[in-house]
Structure formats: structure tokens, C-alpha cells
Amino acid sequence: MITTLSPKQQKTLIRIILAFAILVSVIILQQTNIVSETAILLVLYLVPYAVIGYDVLTRAGKNIFHGKIFDENFLMTIATIGAFALGEYPEAVAVMLFYQVGELFQSYAVSKSRKSIAALMDIRPDHANIESNGQLIEVDPGELKTGDVIIIKPGERVPVDGVVISGSSDLNTMSLTGESLPRPVDAGDEVISGCVNMSGLLRVRVQKPYGESTVARILDLVENAAAKKAKTENFITTFSRYYTPVVVGVAAALAVLPPILFGEPFVDWVGRALIFLVVSCPCALVISIPLSFYGGIGGASRNGILIKGGNYLEALAKTETVVFDKTGTLTTGSFRVNSIKPSGEMTEEQLIMYAALAESSSTHPLAASIRAAYGKEIDRSVVANVTETAGRGVSAEVSGRVVLAGNAKLLADGGVAIPPSAPAGTAIHVAVDKIYAGYLLFSDTAKPSAKKAVNDLKKLGVKHTAMLTGDAEAAAKLTAEELGIDSYRAGLLPQEKVSGLEDIMEKFGGSTAYVGDGINDAPVLSRADVGIAMGSLGSDAAIEAADVVLMDDDPAKVATAVRISKKTFWIVRENIVFALGVKFFVLAFAAAGFATMWEAVFADVGVAVIAILNAMRTLGFSEK
Amino acid sequence: MKKTFRMENLECAHCAALMETGIRKIDGVSEASISFMTEKLIIDAEENRFDEIMTEVRNICKKIEPDCRIR
Numbered sequence: 001m002i003t004t005l006s007p008k009q010q011k012t013l014i015r016i017i018l019a020f021a022i023l024v025s026v027i028i029l030q031q032t033n034i035v036s037e038t039a040i041l042l043v044l045y046l047v048p049y050a051v052i053g054y055d056v057l058t059r060a061g062k063n064i065f066h067g068k069i070f071d072e073n074f075l076m077t078i079a080t081i082g083a084f085a086l087g088e089y090p091e092a093v094a095v096m097l098f099y100q101v102g103e104l105f106q107s108y109a110v111s112k113s114r115k116s117i118a119a120l121m122d123i124r125p126d127h128a129n130i131e132s133n134g135q136l137i138e139v140d141p142g143e144l145k146t147g148d149v150i151i152i153k154p155g156e157r158v159p160v161d162g163v164v165i166s167g168s169s170d171l172n173t174m175s176l177t178g179e180s181l182p183r184p185v186d187a188g189d190e191v192i193s194g195c196v197n198m199s200g201l202l203r204v205r206v207q208k209p210y211g212e213s214t215v216a217r218i219l220d221l222v223e224n225a226a227a228k229k230a231k232t233e234n235f236i237t238t239f240s241r242y243y244t245p246v247v248v249g250v251a252a253a254l255a256v257l258p259p260i261l262f263g264e265p266f267v268d269w270v271g272r273a274l275i276f277l278v279v280s281c282p283c284a285l286v287i288s289i290p291l292s293f294y295g296g297i298g299g300a301s302r303n304g305i306l307i308k309g310g311n312y313l314e315a316l317a318k319t320e321t322v323v324f325d326k327t328g329t330l331t332t333g334s335f336r337v338n339s340i341k342p343s344g345e346m347t348e349e350q351l352i353m354y355a356a357l358a359e360s361s362s363t364h365p366l367a368a369s370i371r372a373a374y375g376k377e378i379d380r381s382v383v384a385n386v387t388e389t390a391g392r393g394v395s396a397e398v399s400g401r402v403v404l405a406g407n408a409k410l411l412a413d414g415g416v417a418i419p420p421s422a423p424a425g426t427a428i429h430v431a432v433d434k435i436y437a438g439y440l441l442f443s444d445t446a447k448p449s450a451k452k453a454v455n456d457l458k459k460l461g462v463k464h465t466a467m468l469t470g471d472a473e474a475a476a477k478l479t480a481e482e483l484g485i486d487s488y489r490a491g492l493l494p495q496e497k498v499s500g501l502e503d504i505m506e507k508f509g510g511s512t513a514y515v516g517d518g519i520n521d522a523p524v525l526s527r528a529d530v531g532i533a534m535g536s537l538g539s540d541a542a543i544e545a546a547d548v549v550l551m552d553d554d555p556a557k558v559a560t561a562v563r564i565s566k567k568t569f570w571i572v573r574e575n576i577v578f579a580l581g582v583k584f585f586v587l588a589f590a591a592a593g594f595a596t597m598w599e600a601v602f603a604d605v606g607v608a609v610i611a612i613l614n615a616m617r618t619l620g621f622s623e624k
Numbered sequence: 625m626k627k628t629f630r631m632e633n634l635e636c637a638h639c640a641a642l643m644e645t646g647i648r649k650i651d652g653v654s655e656a657s658i659s660f661m662t663e664k665l666i667i668d669a670e671e672n673r674f675d676e677i678m679t680e681v682r683n684i685c686k687k688i689e690p691d692c693r694i695r
Contacts, residue, residue: 008633008691059690066687287660290661291661294661
């Protein structure tokens with residue numbers, strides 16, 4: 001442990017050991033009656049006191065000079081000098097000693113958690129390899145310019161965002177996304193800074209300078225996250241500003257009033273007042289609360305969740321309503337045939353066959369899903385005269401019969417009437433030889449983890465889940481029912497999503513989170529209490545507009561983010577209740593004359609250390 | 625102009641909060657924030673008086689925590 005201490009901490013440790021040794025010797029001298037003269041004892045006790053407390057005393061003196069009196073140095077000085085005045089020499093020295101032990105422990109805990117946080121953020125690349133005259137030179141990533149070609153060797157970190165020119169490899173994106181599965185990359189693929197190249201040599205063309213690359217922006221974001229303070233943090237700062245003077249005021253009253261009003265002995269009440277002073281330092285709260293929030297933000301970022309500030313973490317923890325965007329957020333955006341509705345004498349098999357054959361050469365995404373639904377080998381030799389009209393559909397001859405497959409407009413152009421019972425959603429209508437043959441209905445595929453995400457959020461105490469989408473009613477209803485989402489609004493234009501969200505916020509109240517893809521959703525993201533952008537690794541728009549950025553496409557991360565926020569917030573509340581509880585308890589005992597200096601020091605330093613250790617638990621938050 | 629400084633020997637969170645309040649009150653500073661955990665000071669102040677403002681910032685911090693250095 002000693003080697004990990006800073007020079008300043010080592011010096012304090014030596015002083016503690018020295019002062020402790022002298023104190024014990026002096027106590028032995030006193031107990032064995034070798035020295036019994038009070039004046040000599042006082043001088044002897046002042047030696048360890050000076051060794052352990054000189055810095056506190058000088059700081060207290062300087063601070064009074066600066067007009068800043070109510071700090072802990074001042075409190076400890078008054079308390080210990082008071083104890084000397086009351087003749088409690090060993091207590092005076094021991095209080096100062098105990099205080100320094102606590103301070104050392106506190107400082108060690110703080111530097112340890114600072115280090116763990118720095119380790120969490122260890123995605124900064126230290127160098128880049130640039131090729132020059134056939135030789136590799138190592139340069140600082142900051143020197144790279146757009147268009148430069150860099151070499152990334154196996155085991156190295158991708159220094160800037162770029163495109164692979166040649167080579168193939170697997171990238172470990174763990175530190176960015178929390179995803180342990182390696183991502184394969186080939187020539188033409190984009191690579192994102194901060195990932196680790198695992199296997200092959202990659203030649204990469206730089207697309208963004210270091211300052212604009214993902215890694216720099218993430219580091220900037222997480223480091224600046226502490227600047228946006230949570231309400232609880234601001235409350236504690238304000239609280240401590242009033243708390244200390246109030247306690248000092250009460251202590252002064254305690255020392256003076258009972259002796260004057262009731263003729264009680266001065267010595268007793270001054271002693272109680274001194275204990276009051278020692279308890280009054282709000283350090284436990286002032287350190288442990290920002291530490292908890294920072295730890296929570298750090299732990300979340302290890303899971304691929306970037307939270308832009310303590311205020312958003314707090315809002316996430318209180319989330320009661322979660323509103324999702326549909327396409328790209330809950331669903332993959334790729335369509336599949338959901339139902340086949342033949343009309344007249346047509347069978348389901350015939351309908352899908354005609355549609356698949358007519359669409360056999362189309363590149364439209366719906367055509368691909370029709371072929372997938374057909375599932376059989378497509379015999380292109382029976383298909384002829386294919387004409388595809390953009391925004392309408394396909395007309396083709398299949399085994400000599402004229403097939404139209406497309407939207408209502410295509411069929412209307414071909415002179416085929418669509419029965420009024422046909423749905424308005426995403427459908428492909430089919431006509432064979434000018435006779436209406438039926439339609440195929442499509443729906444978006446839900447992401448594998450979408451249902452789990454909604455379930456987990458419910459378990460975490462989210463009261464209402466909702467979905468806003470520009471898609472048709474039928475498709476929205478289907479997705480909402482499949483995933484167990486409480487309510488939905490369909491057919492919304494992008495600008496209508498804001499009012500849709502506002503309606504939900506008004507109706508359900510509480511903290512509302514909106515989850516979207518961050519590109520089209522900027523206004524909605526900023527309107528919600530917490531805007532969560534997902535699947536937008538490296539997208540400027542998402543990082544700008546959102547309060548929380550999920551580094552991959554996984555909606556289950558929304559639940560993870562809420563879980564981490566709740567745990568963090570729980571620890572924050574634990575610390576507030578614990579620290580204030582112990583302090584008020586000891587203050588009450590002190591006023592009643594039951595507490596000694598020892599309990600007082602525990603209520604100050606001991607509580608601070610316990611609160612810090614509790615806060616450090618946030619650093620370990622992970623997936624489960 | 626926005627600049628980030630590293631703060632060495634920042635030992636007390638309460639002091640960091642006091643420094644922050646003090647720095648925000650300096651004329652010409654539009655925003656200041658001290659992160660106790662990352663030991664960083666982020667300050668947004670008038671560009672043409674920046675050095676002058678930083679001298680004042682250093683004075684404030686020295687008064688509150690004598691060991692603290694701003695880099």
C-alpha cells in the first residue's frame with residue numbers, strides 16, 4: 001500500500017506513526033507517575049500535538065486571516081485547543097491524530113477512485129503508425145490529417161476514425177460498446193477510434209482528425225459530464241454552506257447559554273460545544289455524492305452507455321415513462337411478410353408465388369422479403385417483360401399471365417379496382433390478368449432484445465411505455481402488441497412527434513425518457529426529460545442532441561442505463577441518510593452530554609470514509 | 625474562450641465547490657466548473673482578459689487550498 005501513496009500521503013503516514021509513538025510514551029510516563037507535574041505534562045503532550053497537527057493549525061490561522069473561518073481546520077483547532085483548556089490532554093492529541101488518520105484514508109480512497117475512473121476511460125490511443133518512404137514511423141494521433149494513410153498492427157488501438165483500404169481483421173469494441181463479440185472488418189469498412197485491432201494488419205485512410213474522432217469526443221463527454229451537476233449535488237453544496245455555520249452557532253449557544261441562564265458548570269457545556277464542532281464538517285456528503293455520480297457515469301460508459309451529466313443520471317433513475325421511436329429503435333427497419341391475404345379463387349401459395357416471381361429481379365427491400373417468405377427456388381425462366389416503376393411496383397409476365405405487384409396506384413393504373421376492405425398499411429397488392437388476387441401485409445422485424453427491454457423497464461418500476469411512429473396504424477399496433485408496449489401513436493410526421501411526446505408527458509407525468517435513433521429525432525430528444533440516442537456510434541447529430549448515447553443498437557441497454565442510474569441514486573441516498581443520521585444522532589447525544597470526543601471524530605472522519613467506500617461501489621456497476 | 629486546466633493536489637471537495645463559486649463571481653467569467661474527481665477546471669471567460677482572469681483564479685484557489693496548483 002505504501003508504494004501507492006503520494007509523497008504527501010507518505011509524509012502524513014510517517015507523522016501519524018511518530019505522533020502515535022510519542023503519545024503512547026507520554027501516556028506511559030503519566031500513568032506510571034514518573035511525571036506528574038501538570039505544566040510538564042502539558043509541554044510533553046504538546047510535542048505529539050505539534051507533530052500531528054501543525055499543518056492544521058497553520059491552515060486554520062491563514063484561513064482566519066483570509067476571513068474564511070468555518071472550515072474543518074478551524075473546527076479541529078478550536079476543538080483540540082478547547083480540550084487542552086479543559087485539561088483533557090491525551091484526548092486533545094488523540095482527536096487530532098484520529099482526524100489525520102481519517103484524512104489520510106479519505107485522501108487515499110479519493111486517489112484510488114480517481115485512478116479507477118481513469119482506468120475506465122482508458123481508451124485513449126497513445127500513438128499511430130504512419131508509412132513514410134517504406135518505413136513505419138510512430139506519430140502522435142493528434143498529428144494525423146484527413147486523408148493520411150495509417151497502419152494499425154494487431155494489438156494496437158485504432159487512433160482515429162477511418163476507412164479500411166486493405167487488410168481484414170476483428171475489432172474488439174468492448175471499451176466503447178460493452179459488447180464482447182469482436183466486429184469483423186474488411187476493406188471498405190469504417191473503423192472507429194478506441195477499438196482494439198485483434199488479429200490482422202489494417203491499412204486505414206484517416207477520415208477525421210483526432211479531435212473530431214469518436215474516442216476524443218467520448219472522452220470529452222465523459223470528463224465534462226461532471227460539470228452538469230445533479231440536483232442532489234447542488235442541494236448538498238447549498239446545504240453544506242448553511243449547515244456548518246448553523247452548527248457553529250448552536251455550539252456557541254450551547255457553550256454560553258446554559259451556564260448563564262441556569263448556572264450550569266461552564267466546563268461541561270464548553271466540552272459539549274466542542275464535540276458539536278467536530279461533528280459539524282459536511283465532508284462525508286461533499287465528497288461521496290459527486291464520487292457516486294461520477295462512478296455511476298463511469299460504470300455506465302463501460303457498458304457502452306454515455307451519460308452526459310449527473311443531472312441526466314438522476315432523471316434516468318426517476319424515469320416513470322419511456323417513449324420509444326419505432327423503426328431503427330425497437331425494430332430493425334427490415335420488413336418481413338406478416339400475412340398473406342388471397343382474394344377470390346387464389347390460394348395463399350399461389351399468391352406468394354406470383355408475387356415472388358414478379359418481384360424476382362427487383363432490388364426493393366420489400367421484394368427481398370417477399371422472396372424470403374416464398375422460401376422456394378425461383379425459376380426465372382418463366383418470368384418475362386418485367387417493368388419496374390419507382391414508387392409504384394412491378395409489372396411482369398409470369399408463365400404467360402400478366403402480374404401486377406405493387407401499391408394501390410399501380411393497380412389503379414392497370415385498371416384493377418382494390419376492394420374497400422383492403423388495409424391501408426404497408427401492403428403489396430397483386431393482380432393476375434387484371435383480376436384482383438389479394439395482398440401481402442408487411443411488418444417491421446422487432447429487434448431480438450426489444451421485448452426484454454420493455455419487460456426489464458417494467459420490472460425496474462417504469463410505469464408506462466409508449467411508442468411514437470410515422471408508420472401506419474396496423475404496423476404500429478402489431479409491434480406494440482408483440483413487445484408489450486402500453487400505448488402507441490402511429491402515422492406521425494416528424495414534427496408531430498414532439499406534440500405526441502408532450503401529450504404523453506402531460507398525461508402520465510413523472511420523468512419521461514425518449515429513445516430514438518438521434519438523427520431524425522433531435523427535437524423530440526431535446527424535449528424529453530432524458531433524450532436517449534441509440535445505435536449512433538460516432539454520429540455527431542446524436543451526441544449533440546441526446547443526453548444519453550447508447551453506443552450500439554441494443555434497446556436492452558435502455559434498461560441497463562436505468563438500472564445503473566437507480567443503483568447509483570440509491571447509493572447517493574444511502575450516503576445522505578447515513579451521514580446525516582449519524583451526525584444528528586451524535587449531535588443530540590453531545591448536547592445531552594452522552595457523547596465524547598471519540599464519537600465525534602467517528603461522526604466526522606469515520607462517516608466520511610464509510611460514505612466514500614460506499615460510493616466507490618458505483619465504479620463496479622456492470623451488465624448484471 | 626473555453627479552456628481546461630488540471631488542478632494538482634485538490635484534496636477537499638468542499639474547497640473545490642468554494643473555488644467554483646468564487647471563480648464564477650470573477651468579472652468576465654461566463655462559466656466555470658471544477659470537477660473534483662477528474663481534478664479539472666473548465667473555464668469560459670473573456671478572451672482578451674483571459675490571463676488577467678486566470679491570475680485572479682489562481683489567487684482564489686490559493687486562498688482556499690494553499691497546496692493546490694493550476695496547470
